Amino acid sequence: MLLKDLRTEVLEANLELVKRGLVLYTFGNASGVDREQGLVVIKPSGVDYDDLRPEHMVVTDLNGKIVDGDLKPSSDLDTHTLLYREFAEIGAVVHTHSEFATSFAQAGMEIPALGTTHADYFYGPVPVTAVLSDQAIGGAYVHETGVAIVKRFEGIDPMAIPAVLVAGHAPFAWGKDAHDAAHNAVVLEAVAKMAYKTLLLNPEADGVSQALLDRHYFRKHGAKATYGQ
Known part of the structure; x- marks a missing residue:
């Protein structure tokens, strides 16, 4: 089986989204990329999560051309592949409609x-x-979604903020691999829930200071990270 390990990882990421309550029915998708081979593995479109197996994952090239698989890839494929082409450091992408x-x-x-x-x-x-223009929505909509994400990240390191909200749509998250991307999607939903409740309690909440943001972010990330073993 072509890219058996990556297919398994992508399947596990998709199932993690279900386990954590981030998707309903067949909503949502996860993908991963093999940078050496220039190939993407993504969930097939509209297949029940209970029925998914590694062999059901679809393999495409970085332009979305199917290389291996009998099923149609996720309808969000063009967004995923554009992100892989534009964000060279990411290894996986997750899309949900978490509440x-x-x-x-x-x-x-x-x-x-x-x-x-x-x-x-x-x-x-x-x-x-x-917000996407009417022309973008009526044209290559899924591709234009990716274009909007990339444009929004001009001047932003996508590995420092591994998620985005597509206006009027839903979130995308990414990471160094499929597990990491799913993990970031789960945390994204948690912080969104906390932010929602915080703003209900205090609509004028200022948020963390730059010093506190630096302290917590860099203790987990970067060359001088101290969190964990």
């Missing part, structure tokens, strides 16, 4: 860095894209 992160996306609001849980994973607010 609280999607609520921020539908409101057209970024998720502010209000506390240290957020700061442990995201070095600043989780940004929201511009």
Whole structure:
């Protein structure tokens, strides 16, 4: 089986989204990339998660051309492949319609860095894209979604803020591999829920200071990270 290990990893990431309550029915998808071979493994479109097996994963090239697989790939494939082409350091992408992160996306609001849980994973607010134009929606919509994400990340390190909210749509998250991307998607939903509740309690909440953001983010990330074994 072509890319058996990566297929298994991508399947496990998709199932993690279900386990953590981030997807309903067949909503959502996860993919991973083999940079050496220039190939992407992604969940097939509209297949029940209970029925998914590694052999059901679809393999494409970085332009979305199917290389191996009998099923149609996720309808979000063109967004995933564009992110792989533009964000050279990422190894996997996850897309969900999780409740609280999607609520921020539908409101057209970024998720502010209000506390240290957020700061442990995201070095600043989780940004929201511009609203897609009618022309973009009526054209290559899925590709244009990726274009909007890439444009929003001009000047932002996608590994420092490994998630985005697509305005009026839902979140995408990514990471160094499929497990990491799914993990970031789960944390994204958790911090979105906390931010929602914080803003209900105090709409004027200022969020963490730069010093606290730096302290918590860099203790987990970078050359001088101290968190963990």
